[in-house]
Each structure stands twice: as C-alpha cells, then as structure tokens.
Amino acid sequence: MPPRAFEETVLPHLDAAFNYARWLTRNHAEAEDVVQDACVRAMRFFTSLRGDDARGWLFAIVRNTWYSRVARRASMTEVTPVDGAQDQTADNALDPEEQLLQQRDVARVRAALEQLPVDFREVIVLREIEGLSYKEIAAVVRIPIGTVMSRLARARERLLSVLKATAPMETLS
C-alpha cells in the first residue's frame, strides 16, 4: 500500500472504533483502554492492512483486543461471563451525555440493548448504528453471512419482546 500515514487512515474511524468498544464493554473507561490498545496494535500491524476497508479492519482489531482482555481477566478471576450483567457495576459514574438522556424510549432501548448477549449486541450496533453491510459485519466478527442474518433476526426479536413487555410502545405500534 502507498506510504500513507497511519493517522490519515485510522484516525477518521476513531469515533466508530470507540462507539463499538463502548457497546462491547458497556463501560466508558474500559472502552478508552480497549481503543488505545487497539490503536497500538493497529500501528504495529499497519502494513498488514491489505484491503481497502480500514474501518472494518479497525473494528476487527478492537474486537480482538477486547476479547483478549476478557480472556486474560477470566484466567485471573476464574469468572467473567461476557454476557452477564455484572460489568455494569463498574459503570456507575454517568457521563454528562448520559445524564441528559431523558427521553423514555431512548433510555429503555439503550438498556435493552445493553442487556443483550454480546454476540447479538455487536451485530445490532454494527448494523443499526455503524451501518455496516452483512458482508462487512461477517468480516469483522468472522462469521458467515447467514449467521449475521440469523443473529440480527434473533437480536431484534429479543429487543422487540423486551421493549413490548416493559411498556406499551407507541413508537413501535
């Protein structure tokens, strides 16, 4: 690839990387650490960026970084379920942004999304928020396109049933 500076290629996708990491970790501080580690790795492996999809490449590195942290922590503490609700205790301090979060539906949909198992949560975030195609999601998560589709379908079913159960949603009717 042409001698293009790392920052021109990767920094434009830093927000997307952080958003993805924040939804993976459900924790602001941890998301920062994950993205910073991921960028260090990305710099080291910059020459391995063969294709043209720098954003997907960065997402994949963020994801690997997060999973290796989880695995490391699991081996130290024996129990760290990825899908459990126990990560949340670490995120007591609300961002100013979160304090402003008043709209009922938005707060509820966010809570419902945070409660989804990470496998479902990430495909929803990559699709609905980051706007990735099935093919791009398949490349980041390293699953077949058919699995992307079935995970999205199941994730949406779960979200809809949670949201319908907690309160009647005018927006969904």
Next chain:
Amino acid sequence: MICEDLMRDLDAYVDRELDAGSASAVRDHLTGCIDCRQRVAEREALGRLIRSTPYYSAPDRLRARVSAQAMRSTTIRRMVPLAAAAMLLVSIGGGIALMRLTASRRADSAAATFASVAMVPMVDEVVDGHVRSLMGDHLFDVRSTDQHTVKPWFLGKLDFSPPVVDLASIGFPLVGGRLDYLGARPVAALVYQRQKHTINVFVFPDRDSSGTIAVRSVRGFHVRHWTRGGMSFWAVSDLNDAELTEFARALQAS
C-alpha cells in the same frame, strides 16, 4: 409466498440486503398481509430508536493520545524509506521487480470494480477530500437544506453550475455545500446526511458519459461514481454499500 417464507427474509429485507427479485416478492406479499407489514414497521421503528441512542464519540484525550503515538511511530517509519533506498542501490534489479509487483497488485484489485485504472487516483482524492471535510471544521461553506439556496451559492464561484437536489423525501436530506479542490480543479461539494453518516458528492464537468454507477471502497469508505449531463459525480461516505447505492441511484435519476 406465505408468512413463514417472509419471516426468513424479513431482516434482510429491512436491511436492504435482498436481491431485487426476492425484495420484490416480499413487497408483493406485504401489500396483502397486514401482519407482515406490522413486522416490517416494528423493525424499522426499532432501528430508528436504536439510532436515536447517544453516539459514543471518542473522547478528545483518547484522540490526542493516539495521535501522539502515531507521530512517534511515523518518525521511525520515515527512516525506513532511507533504508529501502540504500537497499535499492545495492540491488536495483530486485527493487524494480518489487515495484512492478506492487503496481500490478494494485491495478488488479482496482480493475475488479472500476473499468478504468485511470480512475483509481481520483478515488483516493475523493476519499481524501471526504476525510478532510470531516476532520477539520470545514464541511460547509453554505449550510442549508434548501436546494434553492445551495445552488445559487455556487454562482460566480465556479465556471459551471452543479445540479442540486434535495433527497430528504427518501431519507437523504441535503444539508449544505462548499467549494473543494479535486483532480487539480475547483469542484462543487454537496453534503447530504443519512442518520449520523455524512455523504459528500463532488461534482465537476466531464465529457465522458456512462450510465452505469461504478463502485469502489477505499480505507473503509465507499465511493460511487457516475457521469450524467456533462457532469462527473463522486459520492463518498462511510454509509453501508446498499444505502449508498440507493442514494446514488436516486441522485442519478433526479
């Protein structure tokens, strides 16, 4: 088609990932099935709700730290070409072979999607222009959702008049425009929005004419290119492929 068949394709339909034939079969079914219309509407509403949750942008201190790291590693990398040059002097033959290999690999991947290899540098410029517009504070010279404000703004600033249309009715509102510089000439940049994604459309006169929309992805950004009515159009965004194609088709047809 029965509801059960539709359930299988429902999410792909909502996500615009179905091929044209399957999508039209789904549409046919939907006209006669109120339950399935409800299912589609729920999923679309859910998508809107999810996109209305706060977007977690990278904190400034993280951006600063990553930039600082990149600066340090760039300093090291700058020395690498010097070493490479020295090697080249020792073994010119090998060096040339390597350059050829790189060039042909790049041409191969480009030819797969773009008919003309000559377009490739332009694609890079288009993506650079897009990134530049998002990094600094210079996305707009004229900020308006009104095509009748944006179009006249270019008068007297360019030696051509770019066609300007708002596509808000299909979910791609025009949000403004600016002057930019691409391929060694001043061009019109029209800015559209799709949720949080920005779409830049670069427009300038072009004698070539082809009805087809060329597709390319560079560094995580998608590019669509077509010519029409003596103008060259380059749409670029981090929006997903399907929606950018939908946008390009709508703009081309307008």
